[in-house]
Amino acid sequence: MTPVELLQRLIRFDTTNPPGNEAECIEFVRGLLADAGCETEVYAREPDRPNLVTRLRGTGSAPPLLLYGHVDVVTTAGQPWTRPPFGGELVDGYVWGRGALDMKGGARCWSPPSCARRRRGCVREAT
Secondary structure: OOHHHHHHHHHOOOOEOOOOOOHHHHHHHHHHHHHOOOOEEEEOOOOOOOEEEEOOOOOOOEOOOOOOOOOOEOOOOOOOOOOOOOOOEEEOOEEEOOOOOOHHHHHHHHOHHHHHHHHOOOOOOEO
């Protein structure tokens, strides 16, 4: 799956908050991380609003690096959209949709690619 395809998939999950309903999206990302060989843990105070944690261990010779984000988005109610906000359409080289310029865009950059780097032996020095 290319980064563009991943972003399109993430946008197609309607994670409008309230109420959030991120569980299906989080499970999708968890599956990608697991497929890339990463161990994952899911924590949830509310079942429909889980948090996903994965850790890539380094060698311990440098400070750790924390990457975090969210997949919930603000409402699109009452807003005029020229493209469907949860369509994830690719138009003229741009992916359109709620979250594309927010953390859904960020999440597609650091989640599965980080684990793929680990699988190839690219490990940070951090603990």
